[in-house]
Amino acid sequence: MTAGRLTLRISRIDPGVPLPQYESDGAAGMDLRAFLAADLLIPPMGRVRVPTGLRMEIPKGFEAQVRPRSGLAIKNGITVLNSPGTIDSDYRGDVDVILVNLGAETFTVQNGDRIAQLVIAPVSRVDLIEATELSVTGRGSGGFGSTGM
Numbered sequence: 001m002t003a004g005r006l007t008l009r010i011s012r013i014d015p016g017v018p019l020p021q022y023e024s025d026g027a028a029g030m031d032l033r034a035f036l037a038a039d040l041l042i043p044p045m046g047r048v049r050v051p052t053g054l055r056m057e058i059p060k061g062f063e064a065q066v067r068p069r070s071g072l073a074i075k076n077g078i079t080v081l082n083s084p085g086t087i088d089s090d091y092r093g094d095v096d097v098i099l100v101n102l103g104a105e106t107f108t109v110q111n112g113d114r115i116a117q118l119v120i121a122p123v124s125r126v127d128l129i130e131a132t133e134l135s136v137t138g139r140g141s142g143g144f145g146s147t148g149m
Contacts, residue, residue, distance in 0.1 A: 017053035040108070041106050
C-alpha cells in the first residue's frame with residue numbers, strides 16, 4: 001500500500017539554501033539544514049534559534065512537524081526544544097528551528113548541517129461540546145504512572 005502524495009510549495013530565502021529531502025525510501029521526515037553565515041555555538045543547557053533559509057506553503061488540513069534527529073540526540077544531546085514544533089498551514093514566514101543542548105559539551109552548528117526533520121501530517125479540527133460529566137472508563141482520572149511501568 002502506498003500513501004498519498006501531497007505538493008508542498010517551498011521558497012528559498014537564498015538560491016544556495018538546500019531544499020529538504022528524504023534520506024531514504026522509507027523516511028517519514030525530510031532533513032532540514034542550517035542556513036548560517038557563521039558557526040553557531042550551543043553551550044550545555046543552552047538554546048538557539050537556527051534559521052533554515054526556507055518558507056513554505058503547507059496544504060490546508062495539514063501541519064509541518066519539526067522533530068529532532070535521533071543521531072544528534074544520542075551522540076551530542078542535541079534536540080528540538082519544542083518537539084514537535086508545529087508549523088501551521090497559514091504561516092508563511094521563515095522556518096527556524098529551536099535547538100537545545102542537553103549534552104555536557106558545547107556543540108557547534110555549521111552552515112548546511114542537518115539539524116532536524118520535517119514531517120507533514122494531517123490535522124483534525126474538532127467542535128467542542130461543553131459537558132458537566134464525562135463517560136466512565138476503567139482508568140478514570142489515573143494520570144502519570146497510573147498504568148504501571
